[in-house]
Amino acid sequence: MLLLVSAPSSFAHEQKTAVTRILFNPNTGNIEVMHRFLVHDAEHAAGVIFGAGQKLLESADSRALFGSYVVNRFSIATIDENQKSTELDLAYIGEEIDGQFLWVYQEAKIFDGMQALRVVNMALRDVWPDQANLVNIEKDGQIYSLSFIGSSESLLIEL
Amino acid sequence: MKKLALISGLATLAATLFFGSSVSFAQGIQQTKGSFEDKFRQLDEVLPTPNVYRTASGQPGHQYWQQEVDYNIDVTLDENTQRISGTETITYQNNSPDTLSYLWLQLDQNRFRADSMGQMSSTFNSASPEPGSPARLSLNQLRRLQYMEDADHGYEIRSIRDVRGNDLSYTVVGTLLRLDLERPLRSGQDVEFVVDYAFNMVDGEVLSPRGGYEYFPDDEKEGGNYLFAVSQWFPRLVAYTDYEGWTNREFLGSGEFTLEFGDYEVAITVPSDHIVAATGELQNANQVLSREQRDRLQEAETADRPVFIVTPEEALENEREGVDDTKTWRFAAENVRDFAWGSSRKFIWDAKGHHQPGAERELVMAMSFYPREGGTLWSDYSTEVVIHTLEVYSRFSFDFPYPTAQSLNAGFLGGMEYPMMTFNGPRTTLQDDGTRTYSLSEKRFLIGVVIHEVGHFYFPMIVNSDERQWTWMDEGINSYLDSVAGREWDAEIPWGVEPKFIVDYMVSQNQVPIMTQSDSVLRLGSNAYAKPATALNILRETIMGRELFDFAFKEYSKQWKFKRPTPSDFFRIMEEASGVDLDWFFRGWFYTTDHVDISLDRVYQMQIDTENPDIDYSRQREIDKALPPSLYIERNRNEGRLTWVDRNTDVRDFYDDNDQFTVTNKERNSYNSFLEGLEDWERAALDRAVSEDLNYYILEFSNVGGLVMPIILEVEYANGSKEEIRLPAEIWRRSPHQVKKLLVVENEIINIIVDPQQETSDADIENNYYPRRIIPSRIESFKSEGRGGLLGRDIMQDIKTELKTEDDEDEDN
Numbered sequence: 010m011l012l013l014v015s016a017p018s019s020f021a022h023e024q025k026t027a028v029t030r031i032l033f034n035p036n037t038g039n040i041e042v043m044h045r046f047l048v049h050d051a052e053h054a055a056g057v058i059f060g061a062g063q064k065l066l067e068s069a070d071s072r073a074l075f076g077s078y079v080v081n082r083f084s085i086a087t088i089d090e091n092q093k094s095t096e097l098d099l100a101y102i103g104e105e106i107d108g109q110f111l112w113v114y115q116e117a118k119i120f121d122g123m124q125a126l127r128v129v130n131m132a133l134r135d136v137w138p139d140q141a142n143l144v145n146i147e148k149d150g151q152i153y154s155l156s157f158i159g160s161s162e163s164l165l166i167e168l
Numbered sequence: 169m170k171k172l173a174l175i176s177g178l179a180t181l182a183a184t185l186f187f188g189s190s191v192s193f194a195q196g197i198q199q200t201k202g203s204f205e206d207k208f209r210q211l212d213e214v215l216p217t218p219n220v221y222r223t224a225s226g227q228p229g230h231q232y233w234q235q236e237v238d239y240n241i242d243v244t245l246d247e248n249t250q251r252i253s254g255t256e257t258i259t260y261q262n263n264s265p266d267t268l269s270y271l272w273l274q275l276d277q278n279r280f281r282a283d284s285m286g287q288m289s290s291t292f293n294s295a296s297p298e299p300g301s302p303a304r305l306s307l308n309q310l311r312r313l314q315y316m317e318d319a320d321h322g323y324e325i326r327s328i329r330d331v332r333g334n335d336l337s338y339t340v341v342g343t344l345l346r347l348d349l350e351r352p353l354r355s356g357q358d359v360e361f362v363v364d365y366a367f368n369m370v371d372g373e374v375l376s377p378r379g380g381y382e383y384f385p386d387d388e389k390e391g392g393n394y395l396f397a398v399s400q401w402f403p404r405l406v407a408y409t410d411y412e413g414w415t416n417r418e419f420l421g422s423g424e425f426t427l428e429f430g431d432y433e434v435a436i437t438v439p440s441d442h443i444v445a446a447t448g449e450l451q452n453a454n455q456v457l458s459r460e461q462r463d464r465l466q467e468a469e470t471a472d473r474p475v476f477i478v479t480p481e482e483a484l485e486n487e488r489e490g491v492d493d494t495k496t497w498r499f500a501a502e503n504v505r506d507f508a509w510g511s512s513r514k515f516i517w518d519a520k521g522h523h524q525p526g527a528e529r530e531l532v533m534a535m536s537f538y539p540r541e542g543g544t545l546w547s548d549y550s551t552e553v554v555i556h557t558l559e560v561y562s563r564f565s566f567d568f569p570y571p572t573a574q575s576l577n578a579g580f581l582g583g584m585e586y587p588m589m590t591f592n593g594p595r596t597t598l599q600d601d602g603t604r605t606y607s608l609s610e611k612r613f614l615i616g617v618v619i620h621e622v623g624h625f626y627f628p629m630i631v632n633s634d635e636r637q638w639t640w641m642d643e644g645i646n647s648y649l650d651s652v653a654g655r656e657w658d659a660e661i662p663w664g665v666e667p668k669f670i671v672d673y674m675v676s677q678n679q680v681p682i683m684t685q686s687d688s689v690l691r692l693g694s695n696a697y698a699k700p701a702t703a704l705n706i707l708r709e710t711i712m713g714r715e716l717f718d719f720a721f722k723e724y725s726k727q728w729k730f731k732r733p734t735p736s737d738f739f740r741i742m743e744e745a746s747g748v749d750l751d752w753f754f755r756g757w758f759y760t761t762d763h764v765d766i767s768l769d770r771v772y773q774m775q776i777d778t779e780n781p782d783i784d785y786s787r788q789r790e791i792d793k794a795l796p797p798s799l800y801i802e803r804n805r806n807e808g809r810l811t812w813v814d815r816n817t818d819v820r821d822f823y824d825d826n827d828q829f830t831v832t833n834k835e836r837n838s839y840n841s842f843l844e845g846l847e848d849w850e851r852a853a854l855d856r857a858v859s860e861d862l863n864y865y866i867l868e869f870s871n872v873g874g875l876v877m878p879i880i881l882e883v884e885y886a887n888g889s890k891e892e893i894r895l896p897a898e899i900w901r902r903s904p905h906q907v908k909k910l911l912v913v914e915n916e917i918i919n920i921i922v923d924p925q926q927e928t929s930d931a932d933i934e935n936n937y938y939p940r941r942i943i944p945s946r947i948e949s950f951k952s953e954g955r956g957g958l959l960g961r962d963i964m965q966d967i968k969t970e971l972k973t974e975d976d977e978d979e980d981n
């Protein structure tokens with residue numbers, strides 16, 4: 010079988026997994042967010058959201074639409090030692106095709122006192138409830154993982 | 169060196185003693201002192217003990233057995249109610265050495281009952297509401313809930329009788345049924361019984377099942393049309409095995425099927441205007457096909473390109489109105505582990521013969537069935553891809569043993585496999601002008617999914633692994649091979665098993681080992697498809713080499729053709745047939761959640777001391793000169809401050825002309841007596857080393873990820889040349905966390921890269937470089953290279969742009 014899942018959707022043949030890397034990049038001083046989707050998954054999702062006929066490999070407009078959708082379903086709030094939560098102002102950098110993947114990029118400045126992150130990643134999860142999003146946070150050589158599966162919408166990670 | 173050797177010798181001795189005293193505890197063995205981990209520990213204590221059914225060499229044993237179950241089924245499809253009614257006569261042949269007092273049957277359709285374990289244990293896959301905001305439920309979820317409430321699914325078992333018509337007693341347990349035999353079934357005996365059953369098919373659009381119906385309400389025909397993709401449609405035997413007994417595990421929807429081989433005769437009654445495709449071979453073409461269709465089929469046997477048996481025009485005509493009468497299509501299939509079929513009046517049908525000269529089955533009919541919604545995407549590619557897949561897979565395993573190989577288009581699923589039959593999802597998009605087009609991504613998906621599903625004809629439909637237990641054995645192996653076939657179809661299409669793609673998954677914290685029962689696997693796609701496929705790809709390309717891998721893999725395929733292998737059989741046979749110890753590889757990749765990250769921490773350069781003072785002292789003088797001068801003295805000099813010695817050059821003595829590196833005869837005499845004291849072999853070794861004047865480097869590596877892998881080095885020399893050096897994974901066997909390697913090379917090294925081709929799934933690339941290099945992140949590269957690049961242009965659209973002539977440009981100006 011090619012990944013078939015027991016959940017409602019008009020397209021059941023997507024892999025329905027995406028990976029997001031959140032990199033604390035000491036070289037740039039930025040938190041870099043890199044979302045990776047399989048083009049075929051993304052194209053079908055874009056068809057559901059924006060109407061049939063989306064062509065992610067061929068059309069820059071389709072890709073931009075999909076990119077704007079992703080960044081609207083994703084957020085990071087940082088939490089300092091006083092439990093104060095600040096929503097990160099993630100700048101949209103762009104999106105590109107690389108082989109079978111569509112990448113969407115965002116970034117924000119690193120600032121002091123980031124004790125924890127609260128991450129929301131609903132990309133495609135509002136299209137297919139069984140979409141699974143893996144988020145790897147890389148900071149100072151450590152990797153922290155969040156799994157957006159099942160009922161999880163907003164997940165907290167202590168750094 | 170001598171000292172080092174002694175120490176490691178001791179370590180080995182100690183380790184041997186320790187393990188020697190613990191062997192009897194098998195899996196209980198633990199290293200309870202120090203941090204040593206035996207990454208090369210043999211797997212035998214983890215694998216099941218070999219026996220007469222499965223040998224230590226990974227082959228079927230001399231008393232290997234499996235059950236045989238033959239089915240004779242009469243089934244009727246009621247299009248208007250989407251209901252299946254059937255009567256099946258099952259013959260169960262007990263080839264096991266055991267006596268059976270009951271049999272277990274699989275009632276897969278019961279998964280769709282509202283009260284099934286699959287339904288009741290499914291979780292609410294959506295966010296809990298934030299305080300103060302309403303909960304959200306998608307329309308899809310609502311539709312599914314309402315559907316489950318209204319619909320009546322699951323098997324209706326009307327009766328189970330013996331051949332004399334007496335009722336047999338049975339008990340339904342979820343998706344399973346225990347049938348109590350009137351008298352125990354002894355080894356070598358068979359029993360026959362008849363099951364009368366019916367069920368309502370599920371709407372594929374709503375439940376995304378492996379089989380169901382698709383409804384086309386907008387078709388011209390009054391009431392619309394249906395397309396049926398029918399699977400898990402008859403109560404079938406649970407496998408009884410030597411390693412697990414009855415494999416009666418509830419069907420939850422994730423772990424697929426564990427099945428027995430047998431012969432099938434199936435009579436399918438459908439509306440008379442339907443075209444039926446099924447596992448096996450059509451037995452009554454004369455009754456269900458027209459003369460013309462039969463002629464076309466014959467023509468297709470030797471055609472260069474697929475031939476329409478039902479043309480798009482004929483199918484379009486056919487789907488405009490329905491009929492009231494029925495036809496019965498008869499199919500037979502020998503030695504298959506399952507049976508699936510499809511039926512619709514919408515089907516276009518094309519076929520082309522696939523020829524295997526010299527094989528037991530010289531002609532295989534590759535065929536595709538699809539509605540007009542499949543369009544030219546299907547008529548151009550589906551059947552051709554089926555044949556391409558058979559060619560590639562047979563090269564890696566065995567000739568295709570069945571008479572047909574089919575691809576059927578059901579729009580509600582991705583892809584699903586059965587013997588000789590696959591259901592595949594890709595469709596074209598209807599444009600406003602009435603034409604049908606498809607995107608490049610959809611085209612790639614069609615090719616990819618047909619290769620993948622047809623690949624399943626071999627794994628697990630012929631090499632009959634236990635899917636309910638081990639998803640990776642069919643999906644992982646098949647994903648590895650589908651990428652082989654994919655790259656042989658079109659090397660330009662990106663396929664999935666490049667080692668670097670799996671890194672994000674392998675470094676993630678919440679994952680389970682590949683060796684995990686299917687229903688418990690987290691992230692099935694990465695765990696059971698991509699990771700094992702990548703592992704096998706690395707095994708072939710990097711660890712074993714193509715020749716050894718292909719031989720061993722073919723041996724596995726041939727030995728287990730029409731039999732039931734387990735993971736241990738695969739692990740064992742790959743080693744036995746290749747002569748390569750792979751326990752460390754299977755242990756690391758399949759039994760742990762380690763990842764690959766080898767770091768080149770330090771490089772030391774060394775030079776051989778010749779012991780000859782005339783050479784060594786002047787070398788040391790050079791080294792001393794090369795050292796940076798004292799900062800204090802440098803600053804004095806910059807201030808123009810002259811020393812007393814500088815100012816009084818007329819006062820000089822012996823020490824002003826002879827530095828500390830000056831050689832005297834005292835040293836020369838001692839060198840000569842050193843040479844005289846050497847044994848002949850020592851003298852020879854020294855002379856050779858001095859005359860070769862090679863460069864000695866000590867490389868220090870650490871294993872950050874935990875998984876041991878070969879160390880592949882690209883060494884760049886000062887003269888501009890490059891060399892690849894491959895150190896086997898066994899380098900880690902005595903110190904799995906850190907190793908040093910001495911490189912003796914002619915030229916001076918200026919650069920070393922670990923895993924230069926990125927063939928080992930090494931997670932952190934930055935620590936692969938010496939000297940260290942800052943590797944830009946994806947975002948950094950994206951920004952510096954400019955956005956977009958050449959990929960992803962809409963060339964199909966842009967190619968319509970007219971070329972500007974000089975005249976145009978003048979006008980523009």
Ligand SMILES: [Zn+2]
Pocket residue numbers: 010011012620624643646
């Ligand atoms: Zn599959």
